[in-house]
Structure formats: structure tokens, C-alpha cells
Amino acid sequence: MIYTITFNPAIDYVIKIENFKPGKINKSKEEYIFPGGKGINVSIVLKTLGQETTAMGFIAGFVGKEIEEQVQKYGVKTDFIKIENNNSRINVKILEENKGKNGNTEKEETAVNAKGPYIDSKYLELLYKKLEIIKNEDTLVLSGSVPNGVSSNIYEKICQRLENKNIKIVVDSTGELLLKTLKYKPYLIKPNQQELEEIFGIKISSQDEALEYAEQLQAKGAQNVIVSLGSDGAVLLDENGYSYKMKALNTKNAINTVGAGDSMIAGFLAGHEMYNNYEKSLQMGVAAATATTNTLFLATKEKIEDVLNKFK
Incomplete structure (x- = not known):
């Protein structure tokens, strides 16, 4: 079983608008409601696969x-802790489509993310209790930022509580x-290019450079390190010291970047369950x-298979 934890899930309310005018009344062209949150995204794509x-x-x-009902519609099991006298957040995403001077359609996305409920210590204790159901050989995905009331060492505390079990922890x-979890030897970490640059205070301009800094994170304890590089693809340094480079596929028709990193984690984990091969896992x-x-929203199985066929 693969478990995910999302500390601050949301409903993402997506509105498509043509020729958006700030400060005026605008009418939407299309509207969508999706469950939001990095761990939730991982679970949905895992179930898809x-x-x-x-x-x-x-x-x-x-x-x-x-949120719970939306997640369950995708066939994902849920085990959420319910906070009293509050509300989960609603994030608003405005997708603008404007006609440029050359006649081409220009797209821009504006997001307004809400703060979310305060999580006090009694709810964290309930979470720790729930973690006891996770068994040896299970996988736990810790992803995203944490909301009000939760300290920056929460992932470290979770890793510490589970260190005597043979559990694959993904951060x-x-x-x-992230950095506070490395001493607990997480199975997988996945910084993107910007995050890796911020950690080391450098600029990365190639896949080889990304692998150099992935080695440093591995030396600090991470077993496997994926670095997603956007249009430059992705690299993997596996637990055996082997490295893999993957070029980005053509994304000129990209309409959404939200959830891409979460989908990469889900694809990698699903790929490793299917093939037990790191190169194929990175491909997935x-x-x-x-x-x-x-x-x-998030990739369907059919769309993932269509992309996989391009590797053949």
C-alpha cells in the first residue's frame, strides 16, 4: 500500500476567462472543480496506474x-482527520486567454491560494496514531508545504517515528x-531545479550539474534522488550509484503545470512496482x-500510455 499525506488540501476552483479585465466584472467561459494538494495528486495518479x-x-x-468526495470519485481510499469548527481552503485559479497583437492566443494563469485551517497539537497526535497502521514494505509519501500550527520539523518527526519499520518514505x-529528513535515509526525494538551486545557492545549467548536486543529497542520506528540470527533462541518481538522464518530451501544447511533479513521483513509484527497474521507473x-x-487536471492512463509509446 502506498500512503500519501496532504497537510493542507484544497478545492481548486478553475475559471477560464477570455480577455480578463482586472477591476471589472468578468464572465467565465468554463469552470471546473478539482481536489487539490500534492499528496492527493500523487494518490490519484497512482490509482490511475x-x-x-x-x-x-x-x-x-x-x-x-x-474534497474527500472528489478524491473518492477517482477510486482512492481516504483516511482524513476532520478538524472541527473550521473549513478547508478553496484555491481560485484564473486561466486567461487573450488575443495577442499578432492574432495568436496568449495564455496566462493567475492563482489565489487560501491559507487553510489551523492544525493544533491534538490533531497532530491523531495523525501519529494513524501512522501506526503503516506496515513494513509499505510506502509513505510526504509532500508539499505545511499550514498554520505545524512546525517545519514535522516531516522529520514522522520519519523518526517510523525509522524502526522497513517503510519506503518519499519526501x-x-x-x-526536506533537509531535516535526510538523516533518516528517505527512499526517494524529488527536488526540482529551482529547489535544488535554493538548497545549494547555485545555478544549474545542465543535467550533469544536477547529478553533481544530487550526489551531495545522496551523501547526506537520500537513497534515490530525482531532479526534475522542466524543459530540460529529469535525472535520477539511484541507490546503487547509477545515474539516468531523460530528455523532456515535446510540451509545446502544455496547458497545465500544476501536478506535474506529483505525477512524476506517482509514475516513478508505479513504474518501480511494475518493472523493478529504475530506468523504466524514471520513464514512467x-x-x-x-x-x-x-x-x-491530472493525467489519465491512456494519455500516459500515449507518451510512453514515444520512448519506444
């Missing part, structure tokens, strides 16, 4: 109820949230990420 997964985390109020976060990860960029 046939993997059993349970989405955990915190929800509140009528928005939280809608997809930034800064101290890149395919899932690419397919998501060509989808309004």
Missing part, C-alpha cells in the same frame, strides 16, 4: 467533505522540511508528468 493507495491528511468543514518538499515518471501538462 493501477496502484492501491490511501490519501491521508487533514480536512475541515463542508469544503473538506467535498517532496523544500528547504528545511516523465511520461506521467508530461501527460499531466497536456491535461486540465
Whole structure:
């Protein structure tokens, strides 16, 4: 079983608008509602690829109820902790389509992300209790930032509580949230280019440079390191010291970047369950990420398979 934890899930309310005018009344062209949150995204794509997964985390109020129902529609099991007297957040994403001077359609995305509910210590204790159900050989994905009331060492605390179990822990976060977990030897971490540059205070201009800094993270404890490089593809340094480079596929028709990194993690984990081969796992990860960029929400199995066929 693959478990994911999303500390601050949301409903993403996506509005398409033509020729958006700030400060005026605008009419939407299309509207969509999706469940949001990095761990939730991972679980949905995992289920799409046939993997059993349970989405955990915190929800509140009528928005939280809608989040849970939306996640369950994708066949994902849920085990959320319900916060009293509050509401989960609603994030608004405005997709603008404007006619440029040359007649081409120019697209721009504006996002307004809400803060989310306060999570106090009693709810964190409930989470720690739930973690006891995770068994040896299971996988736990910790991803995203943390909301009000949660300290920056929460991922470290979770790793510490589980260190005596043979659990594969995946960490997809930034800064101290990530770095504090490395001494517990997480199975996989996935910084993107910007996050890697921020950690080391450098600029990365090639896949080889990304692998150099992936080695430093591995030396600090990470078993496997994926670095996603956007239009420059992705690299993997595996637990045996072997490195793999993957070029980016054509993303000129990309309509969405939200969830691409989460899809990469899901694809990698699903690929490793299927093939037990790191190169094929990275291929599956890149395919899932690419397919998501060509989808309004998250990649479908069919779109992932279409992208995978381009590797053959």
C-alpha cells in the first residue's frame, strides 16, 4: 500500500476567462472543480496506474467533505482527520486567454491560494496514531508545504517515528522540511531545479550539474534522488550509484503545470512496482508528468500510455 499525506488540501476552483479585465466584472467561459494538494495528486495518479493507495491528511468543514468526495470519485481510499469548527481552503485559479497583437492566443494563469485551517497539537497526535497502521514494505509519501500550527520539523518527526519499520518514505518538499529528513535515509526525494538551486545557492545549467548536486543529497542520506528540470527533462541518481538522464518530451501544447511533479513521483513509484527497474521507473515518471501538462487536471492512463509509446 502506498500512503500519501496532504497537510493542507484544497478545492481548486478553475475559471477560464477570455480577455480578463482586472477591476471589472468578468464572465467565465468554463469552470471546473478539482481536489487539490500534492499528496492527493500523487494518490490519484497512482490509482490511475493501477496502484492501491490511501490519501491521508487533514480536512475541515463542508469544503473538506467535498474534497474527500472528489478524491473518492477517482477510486482512492481516504483516511482524513476532520478538524472541527473550521473549513478547508478553496484555491481560485484564473486561466486567461487573450488575443495577442499578432492574432495568436496568449495564455496566462493567475492563482489565489487560501491559507487553510489551523492544525493544533491534538490533531497532530491523531495523525501519529494513524501512522501506526503503516506496515513494513509499505510506502509513505510526504509532500508539499505545511499550514498554520505545524512546525517545519514535522516531516522529520514522522520519519523518526517510523525509522524502526522497513517503510519506503518519499519526501517532496523544500528547504528545511526536506533537509531535516535526510538523516533518516528517505527512499526517494524529488527536488526540482529551482529547489535544488535554493538548497545549494547555485545555478544549474545542465543535467550533469544536477547529478553533481544530487550526489551531495545522496551523501547526506537520500537513497534515490530525482531532479526534475522542466524543459530540460529529469535525472535520477539511484541507490546503487547509477545515474539516468531523460530528455523532456515535446510540451509545446502544455496547458497545465500544476501536478506535474506529483505525477512524476506517482509514475516513478508505479513504474518501480511494475518493472523493478529504475530506468523504466524514471520513464514512467516523465511520461506521467508530461501527460499531466497536456491535461486540465491530472493525467489519465491512456494519455500516459500515449507518451510512453514515444520512448519506444
